[in-house]
Amino acid sequence: MKMHRSITDPAxxxxxRRELMAEGQAAGASVSVCCGxxxxxxxxxxxxxxxKQGLAARELPVKVNxxxxxCHGFCEQGPLVVLEPGNIFYCRVQAADxxxxxxxxxxxxxxxxxxxxxxxxxxxxxxxxxxxxxxRGQERLLLAHNGRIEPASLADYLAVGGYAALxxxxxxxxxxxxxxxxxVSGLRGRGGGGFPTALKWEICRRAEGTxxxxxxxxxxxxxxxFQDRSxxxxxxxxxxxxxxxxxxxxxxxxxxxxxxxxxxxxxxxxSGAINEAREYGLLGRGILGTGFNFELKISRGGxxxxxxxxxxxxxxIEGITGEPNPRPRPPYPAxxxxxxxxxxxxxxxTWATVPPIINKGGQWFAATGTAGSKGTMIFSLTxxxxxxxxxxxxxxxxxREIVFNLGxxxxxxxxxxxxxxxxxxxxxxxxxxxxxxxxxxxxxxxGSMMGSGGLIVMDETxxxxxxxxxxxxxxxxxxxxxxxxxxxxxxxxxxxxxKITKGQGAEEDLELIAALSAAMQDSSLCALGKLAPNPxxxxxxxxxDEYLAHIVEKRCPAGVCRSLIRYVIDSSxxxxxxxxxxxxxxxxxxxxxKEPHLIDQEKCTRCGACLEACRFAxxxxx
Amino acid sequence: MAGQTVNFKLxxxxxxxxxxxxxxxxxxxxxxxxxxxxxxxALHPFGACRLCVVEVEKDGKKxxxxxxxxPAAEGLSVETETPRVQKSRKMTAxxxxxxxxxxxxxxxxxxxxxxxxxxxxxxGRAEEACILCGRCVRVCREAIxxxxxxxxxxxxxxxxxxxFGEEAPDCIGCxxxxxxxxxGAVKAVRQDNRLRLSPWQTELPLLSCxxxxxxxxAEKVLRHLHGLQKASFDPETLCPVCRRKQVGEALEKVSKLxxxxxxxxxxxxxxxxx
Ligand SMILES: Cc1cc2nc3c(=O)[nH]c(=O)nc-3n(C[C@H](O)[C@H](O)[C@H](O)COP(=O)(O)O)c2cc1C
Ligand code: SF4
Ligand code: FES
Numbered sequence: 080m081k082m083h084r085s086i087t088d089p090a091x092x093x094x095x096r097r098e099l100m101a102e103g104q105a106a107g108a109s110v111s112v113c114c115g116x117x118x119x120x121x122x123x124x125x126x127x128x129x130x131k132q133g134l135a136a137r138e139l140p141v142k143v144n145x146x147x148x149x150c151h152g153f154c155e156q157g158p159l160v161v162l163e164p165g166n167i168f169y170c171r172v173q174a175a176d177x178x179x180x181x182x183x184x185x186x187x188x189x190x191x192x193x194x195x196x197x198x199x200x201x202x203x204x205x206x207x208x209x210x211x212x213x214x215r216g217q218e219r220l221l222l223a224h225n226g227r228i229e230p231a232s233l234a235d236y237l238a239v240g241g242y243a244a245l246x247x248x249x250x251x252x253x254x255x256x257x258x259x260x261x262x263v264s265g266l267r268g269r270g271g272g273g274f275p276t277a278l279k280w281e282i283c284r285r286a287e288g289t290x291x292x293x294x295x296x297x298x299x300x301x302x303x304x305f306q307d308r309s310x311x312x313x314x315x316x317x318x319x320x321x322x323x324x325x326x327x328x329x330x331x332x333x334x335x336x337x338x339x340x341x342x343x344x345x346x347x348x349x350s351g352a353i354n355e356a357r358e359y360g361l362l363g364r365g366i367l368g369t370g371f372n373f374e375l376k377i378s379r380g381g382x383x384x385x386x387x388x389x390x391x392x393x394x395x396i397e398g399i400t401g402e403p404n405p406r407p408r409p410p411y412p413a414x415x416x417x418x419x420x421x422x423x424x425x426x427x428x429t430w431a432t433v434p435p436i437i438n439k440g441g442q443w444f445a446a447t448g449t450a451g452s453k454g455t456m457i458f459s460l461t462x463x464x465x466x467x468x469x470x471x472x473x474x475x476x477x478x479r480e481i482v483f484n485l486g487x488x489x490x491x492x493x494x495x496x497x498x499x500x501x502x503x504x505x506x507x508x509x510x511x512x513x514x515x516x517x518x519x520x521x522x523x524x525x526g527s528m529m530g531s532g533g534l535i536v537m538d539e540t541x542x543x544x545x546x547x548x549x550x551x552x553x554x555x556x557x558x559x560x561x562x563x564x565x566x567x568x569x570x571x572x573x574x575x576x577x578k579i580t581k582g583q584g585a586e587e588d589l590e591l592i593a594a595l596s597a598a599m600q601d602s603s604l605c606a607l608g609k610l611a612p613n614p615x616x617x618x619x620x621x622x623x624d625e626y627l628a629h630i631v632e633k634r635c636p637a638g639v640c641r642s643l644i645r646y647v648i649d650s651s652x653x654x655x656x657x658x659x660x661x662x663x664x665x666x667x668x669x670x671x672x673k674e675p676h677l678i679d680q681e682k683c684t685r686c687g688a689c690l691e692a693c694r695f696a697x698x699x700x701x
Numbered sequence: 702m703a704g705q706t707v708n709f710k711l712x713x714x715x716x717x718x719x720x721x722x723x724x725x726x727x728x729x730x731x732x733x734x735x736x737x738x739x740x741x742x743a744l745h746p747f748g749a750c751r752l753c754v755v756e757v758e759k760d761g762k763k764x765x766x767x768x769x770x771x772p773a774a775e776g777l778s779v780e781t782e783t784p785r786v787q788k789s790r791k792m793t794a795x796x797x798x799x800x801x802x803x804x805x806x807x808x809x810x811x812x813x814x815x816x817x818x819x820x821x822x823x824x825g826r827a828e829e830a831c832i833l834c835g836r837c838v839r840v841c842r843e844a845i846x847x848x849x850x851x852x853x854x855x856x857x858x859x860x861x862x863x864x865f866g867e868e869a870p871d872c873i874g875c876x877x878x879x880x881x882x883x884x885g886a887v888k889a890v891r892q893d894n895r896l897r898l899s900p901w902q903t904e905l906p907l908l909s910c911x912x913x914x915x916x917x918x919a920e921k922v923l924r925h926l927h928g929l930q931k932a933s934f935d936p937e938t939l940c941p942v943c944r945r946k947q948v949g950e951a952l953e954k955v956s957k958l959x960x961x962x963x964x965x966x967x968x969x970x971x972x973x974x975x
Contacts, residue, residue, distance in 0.1 A: 113949070187959055383855065385855075402851065402853070402855075403854045403855070406748070407746060407747075407748035407770035407771065409771070409772055409774075410772065422951075454944045456877065467887075492915065498869065554855050555857060556855070556856055557856065557861070558855060558856040558857075559855055559856070560749070560833065560854070560855050560857065560858070560859030561749045561833075561835075561859070562749050562750070562751050562854075563750050563751050563752075563793050563796050563797060563832075563833075564751055564792070564793065564796065565834070565858055566856060566859065567797065567799065567800055567857075568792070568796055569795035569857070570823060570856075571799065571821050571822065571823050572859040574822055574823040575822060578822070591821075591822075595792070597788075598788075598789055598792040598793070598796075601754075601765045601785070601789050602751045602754050602765050602789045602792075602793065603751070604748050604749065604767070662950065
């Protein structure tokens with residue numbers, strides 16, 4: 080529908096909402112095509128076009144709406160299509176499948192079997208989205224509407240109850256009451272540190288100064304993480320509403336969303352939402368007929384990981400220096416932030432959690448979770464699990480439940496070894512600790528952290544020393560280089576790990592690794608350097624044997640570190656097919672056809688091409 | 702805020718500091734020495750070298766903090782020489798020594814803190830003299846109001862340089878960067894009426910004194926200074942020595958005292974500490 084009036088007060092908001100909901104109910108059916116970045120990459124837009132044309136070409140008894148929604152989280156199965164009524168879930172849909180979906184499902188009411196999700200555990204096809212194991216274990220509070228609404232559509236957001244929390248906060252609550260409600264909810268920051276959100280707001284509210292700011296941190300730099308992007312892409316109004324409520328609570332009249340420029344779709348949807356909100360009077364002066372004014376701008380980040388750190392983010396928005404510049408704290412941004420003014424910086428997820436808390440109450444939110452960690456958390460589940468994607472789960476759930484129930488277990492039936500939580504500066508949780516309830520304190524105690532919600536699953540083929548080296552090389556690349564411990568200490572640490580993976584390590588190196596890590600943790604200027612040793616320290620703590628195998632026995636148990644492995648051909652299994660000989664880029668495989676082949680260890684560069692090429696499992700790693 | 706004070710514990714003793722002071726400022730006033738490298742009194746705190754760390758106890762939690770930038774606050778308890786502090790400082794010195802193996806200042810510091818010569822495996826180039834304290838970058842921005850030099854690249858590749866590694870168009874040749882550099886990494890060479898600044902690849906013409914003929918300052922500096930005083934620029938200008946002489950002679954003529962030396966001394970110039 081085309082809306083045509085400015086929303087001048089809460090009553091007008093509710094009237095419009097009723098109208099939109101009635102209209103939604105009148106529409107008989109809908110096709111929701113996920114148009115998040117992931118599904119777009121696998122052809123979602125073509126699917127949408129095919130649905131539009133196919134539906135237009137037919138006389139159907141009921142009106143069917145085609146909706147381009149935000150990310151459903153299960154990108155690896157994309158493009159995803161959900162049909163209502165019936166909650167029928169199709170995956171890996173291509174434009175060519177659309178005719179069949181329309182004629183079989185929409186017209187005849189029968190499922191298209193081959194497009195239904197195949198549950199590898201039971202071997203059965205699953206009809207409804209809510210019964211797919213990946214979704215069944217989830218508790219979708221923030222992502223609830225991602226698959227239902229058109230992202231930048233204010234009408235869609237209103238139809239699912241949007242901006243009711245804002246109306247309630249502005250007209251029924253004082254700023255102090257808003258903060259009190261957030262305090263009751265126990266909400267803690269979802270961007271890394273887990274700082275109590277209400278406390279941050281309170282500090283900012285009490286800070287001296289008449290100009291204050293709220294900022295949304297959407298820098299999301301953890302490799303493989305995309306929960307913030309998905310929220311901004313799929314439901315930007317929820318973030319906007321959260322920021323409006325926060326601004327009212329702390330007394331800010333302006334705000335920024337800091338998004339990395341690699342997120343063009345998120346930026347497009349967010350600016351669409353901002354424009355529409357402004358057009359309807361939900362941004363600007365005298366919002367909903369009250370005395371509350373608020374304006375929001377988008378600030379594009381260059382994509383440096385360290386710019387997600389709040390003080391570096393501030394200097395980046397201020398645009399004073401081209402280089403990332405973390406600043407000493409205190410003063411904390413809540414007291415002295417943007418242009419020296421009190422500034423609340425919260426993560427995308429934190430902001431999006433605010434409206435449901437105001438709507439349903441802090442008590443309701445606090446009913447989910449553990450003593451210290453309330454509500455739900457969105458994780459990016461990646462690595463060696465069967466199902467990868469975004470999962471929103473209640474705090475307190477165990478890693479084992481996530482990996483084996485939602486994630487469907489380890490790919491290829493291999494054994495799980497560890498889970499890296501908290502991104503590249505988080506830590507590695509070994510298999511033995513997988514029953515740990517997910518909670519800020521528990522993760523920190525295990526040497527890791529909640530971080531922004533990265534979960535990387537590793538199986539027995541992962542070398543923990545190499546993993547630590549990999550994460551450290553990431554944080555070293557992304558370090559701004561300002562302070563000595565992170566810049567110089569990180570470089571020394573990385574050098575030592577490289578030495579060990581090359582089989583040149585000595586036992587004393589482990590002491591030096593511990594000392595360098597301690598110095599980085601203790602004295603780095605910002606949290607990047609303080610946290611960067613986490614992967615090293617946790618792997619050293621839980622997988623010391625593996626370090627020693629590299630150092631003492633010059634052996635990589637997982638068969639990963641190139642300098643420490645040899646590829647050999649098992650002559651009893653080799654059929655002499657020649658695939659490996661042709662695959663080897665170094666010309667190291669020798670042999671005549673139909674005779675067992677041999678690998679020349681002098682020429683071998685240990686690239687593993689032969690292992691991948693072999694169909695008879697005749698290439699072994701020693 | 703003016704006139705307000707805060708009280709906190711420094712090495713076990715209650716001390717008083719002006720509101721707005723850093724721990725380092727308060728410690729200095731109390732006669733407690735805390736070593737620094739990147740800090741410079743004429744510049745804003747930067748907190749980069751981490752040599753000045755002290756152990757701060759706040760709300761029952763003890764953390765290492767940079768004294769040069771951490772605000773003194775009511776109720777803190779600060780220790781400047783605990784084993785944790787010493788260990789951290791020693792590692793910082795070791796890291797800087799590994800980076801800049803031949804800089805005398807760093808060698809002395811490392812020796813004083815008991816750092817062995819080859820305590821870390823990765824060695825910097827023998828000619829590396831920059832510890833990335835950023836004083837040059839900051840003095841250019843904060844004191845001179847120019848942006849002739851800045852940091853480039855991230856992480857271990859970070860360095861200070863003129864934009865794009867080329868001659869800095871913004872450089873006026875004031876040589877403040879040379880003055881504040883603690884390690885001698887930034888150098889000025891005056892030769893053939895030209896000023897050469899390294900590592901910036903900047904070369905500027907020097908102006909000659911219209912009396913003695915010696916070249917003494919970059920023309921751009923004088924233009925900048927005249928600009929600040931809203932005076933027009935006169936290329937017929939005297940070097941500081943000749944000017945003093947000229948002023949002295951003029952005063953001698955009008956003065957009954959007859960001797961310029963008896964004049965009260967001018968306001969003492971603030972000494973920059975290295
Ligand atoms: C190196 C580094 C990167 C960070 N990146 C992000 C980020 O991408 N997004 C984010 O919300 N917080 C990030 N943080 C945490 C922020 O500094 C800050 O704590 C957070 O945005 C506060 O919001 P919250 O209280 O809602 O978590 C990062 C911190 C560090 C040290
Ligand atoms: S800890 Fe690393 S990223 Fe943070 S200021 Fe220091 S060098 Fe920069
Ligand atoms: S003097 Fe404080 S960090 Fe360098």
